[in-house]
Amino acid sequence: GAGVSQSPRYKVAKRGQDVALRCDPISGHVSLFWYQQALGQGPEFLTYFQNEAQLDKSGLPSDRFFAERPEGSVSTLKIQRTQQEDSAVYLCASSLGRDRNFGPGTRLLVL
Amino acid sequence: SQQGEEDPQALSIQEGENATMNCSYKTSINNLQWYRQNSGRGLVHLILIRSNEREKHSGRLRVTLDTSKKSSSLLITASRAADTASYFCATDGSQGAQKLVFGQGTRLTINP
Numbered sequence: 673g674a675g676v677s678q679s680p681r682y683k684v685a686k687r688g689q690d691v692a693l694r695c696d697p698i699s700g701h702v703s704l705f706w707y708q709q710a711l712g713q714g715p716e717f718l719t720y721f722q723n724e725a726q727l728d729k730s731g732l733p734s735d736r737f738f739a740e741r742p743e744g745s746v747s748t749l750k751i752q753r754t755q756q757e758d759s760a761v762y763l764c765a766s767s768l769g770r771d772r773n774f775g776p777g778t779r780l781l782v783l
Numbered sequence: 784s785q786q787g788e789e790d791p792q793a794l795s796i797q798e799g800e801n802a803t804m805n806c807s808y809k810t811s812i813n814n815l816q817w818y819r820q821n822s823g824r825g826l827v828h829l830i831l832i833r834s835n836e837r838e839k840h841s842g843r844l845r846v847t848l849d850t851s852k853k854s855s856s857l858l859i860t861a862s863r864a865a866d867t868a869s870y871f872c873a874t875d876g877s878q879g880a881q882k883l884v885f886g887q888g889t890r891l892t893i894n895p
Contacts, residue, residue, distance in 0.1 A: 714885035774825035
């Protein structure tokens with residue numbers, strides 16, 4: 673069956689540009705997570721949704737980061753005025769229970 | 784703010800040998816999970832061990848958990864070239880059951 677998909681897979685942005693990263697979770701999965709993974713590091717939690725409600729956004733590094741999931745399905749992570757330190761792989765995961773299903777990630781490079 | 788620390792950071796062994804990776808964490812947990820990540824790919828869940836369990840097996844994988852030492856180990860027996868990947872431990876617990884916290888990972892290379 674279809675897993676979690678993310679788009680775009682790769683994004684190159686100029687410093688100061690806004691970007692939007694999309695996550696399509698597995699159909700019916702209530703929970704959705706965003707993680708940021710810097711090169712050579714483990715993923716770091718950004719935010720968590722249960723249906724359309726954003727229950728935890730404590731991992732968002734600054735107010736330039738914004739995530740939404742308006743209909744409880746597709747989610748978008750938006751980064752405004754990108755900085756070089758935002759360069760990373762952004763992973764999305766969805767789950768129905770304890771096991772998380774991760775997408776392939778979006779690799780963001782800010783020049 | 785990663786909780787887990789993994790040891791070694793990189794491991795290179797011959798095909799057929801066993802690979803052991805260790806993970807330490809800092810706070811109390813509900814469970815600990817191990818994930819695999821192939822280069823350029825997402826994470827794949829391997830195995831979960833609950834805080835009241837000490838050992839768990841799944842195929843060629845064996846996971847141990849020592850809550851008194853706040854540590855876990857992942858053993859891969861009879862390694863194969865396809866096992867080449869990064870392996871991460873992840874915990875959930877007092878910091879929020881939904882906020883899975885990952886270690887920095889062990890990069891495992893299996894040489895044919």
